[in-house]
Amino acid sequence: MDVSALTLTQLRYLLAVDEHRSFRGAAESCRVSQPALSMQIRRLEEILGVCLFDRGKSPVVPTDVGTRVVTQARLVLRECARLPDVTQSSDEVAGSYRLGVIPTLARTLIPRLVASFTKAYPRVHLVIEELPTDLLVRRLLEDAVDGGLAVTPLGSPAIHERHLGFERFFVYLSPKHPLSKSPEIRQSDLVEYKPWLLSEEHCFRTQILHLCSIDLRQQPSDGGVRFEAGSLDTLIDIVDTGHGLTLLPELVANRLAPERKSQLRPFSPPVPVRRISLIHARQQERRPLADAVLSILTEGLPASLRRRPTDAVIPPILPAHRRKK
Template sequence: MDLSGLTLTQLRYLLAVDEHRSFRGAAESCHVSQPALSMQIRRLEEILGVRLFDRETSPVVTTDVGTRVVTQARLVLRECARFPDVAQSFDMVSGSYRLGVIPTLARTLIPRLVTSFTKAYPRVHLVIEELPTDLLVRRLLEDTMDGGLAVTPLGIPAIHERHLGFERFFVYLSPKHALTKLTEIRQSDLVEYKPWLLSEEHCFRTQILHLCSVDMRPEPADGGIRFEAGSLDTLVDIVDTGHGLTLLPELVAARIAPERKSQLRPFAPPVPVRRISLIHSRQQERRPLTDALLSTLSERLPASLRRRATDAVIPPTLPAPRRKR
């Protein structure tokens, strides 16, 4: 098969028709005339010797072989988009870098990164987006995100995890809670209590449920009320009103107001921790820039997070898959 006449423009037109299910809609999205687009699609069909679309239906239907060609075309165009990164290999610590951060790390890590990183690498345009773990991983696998800050281990073969530090868990209690009489909390102390939780898209929720031995069923945390928050700050505010308890990661606990510090309790050994990592696809082209991010964050993290977790418990980051009944 002679592919010398195949062009990237033909592949882009192919994807446009597959997406819009219409030659007219595809032509409008590509800003070309419909006859010009149709001619290129027919030329592509002649080169490949197959029929890519059923033009007799409305909307247009991609044939079975056409669907496979569309998948391959998407891969070809995605790899071609990497050429700018390859061309910048002489100075890879420059250009645009898309960084995803899970919500429970964004407020505590990003302020530590932004000033130092932009000062050290002024030629980098850092685009930061707050994303839940599952969406962050999907974006990395789809190559629409270059790197991410997340809690690991994730156990995903295509994702590389580069360890940054271990963040301890603390228990945050309402002022008159029964557990305030304890100076340290054991996991067994939490079994009879229902903690206030983040909503389901947060991996921190899974870790709290595991540490407190709480069933995944949505039961009220206090006084018949069930509330699932979008931020840890909201959970702190609820506890401050005199209701129940919640768990906080170390950097969030450090921001608690001085007059409320007496409501925090550390865990007795083995201390629960969460492992913070910089994650990226194993086939990533921006490795020097990722190295620069890792180095900057490592320098800016408190020394307490850089300790080795020799006597610690790391709860699961992702919920276990549900069994089919």
């Protein structure tokens, strides 16, 4: 097989069709006409001597061999994109770095990163995107991002985790909640008083379900309100109106106004914590840039988060129906 006529453009078009599952959508994303893109995919198939997509299905899906070619094409383009990096001197931190951040860390960690990072590393173009955990992992494996800030352990052999800190959990109570008289909250207290939760795409939600031993399938459906929020700020506002309680990670709790902090309660030992890490795919680590991100974030963290706890680390358990995908 002579692949000398194969082009990087053909591989980019291949990945676009795989991502959009549509020749039209792929052409629009690549800003070319659909006939031009289709012709290049046909040419690629002729070079390789295989059919890459089942065009009889809607949406378009790759064939079995097409799936393998897509995987290899992604590796080829990934390595090609690194050519500018190898021209930099070994001790120079420069280039671009794409960082994904889960929503419950974005508001508290990114402000600590941006100002200090741009001052310390002016030759780095840092691109930051907010992503839920499962999408962040997928983007890492697809090389759509270089690294991520997430809660670990993820239990994936394809993901490398570099420890950053441990964040304690706090209970945030409505002003007249029965538990507000307690100086500390036991985990068993939350079985009776169900907390308000984030929506399903947030790993912090599944940590709370695990911590409180809540099975939503067994919740009564004949009364009460069940609301799942997109942000912790919304849950805080609901609690402030005098309704129930929620759980907050330490950095969010630290940002509360002084009048709101009186509504916080710590957990009695063992205190639940979540582990924060910089993650990346093992085969795509960009060590100097990753080290730079890690060092700036570590320097900006409160000392309480940098100490290794002796308490219970709650893993970011993904919902069962999403782990199967």
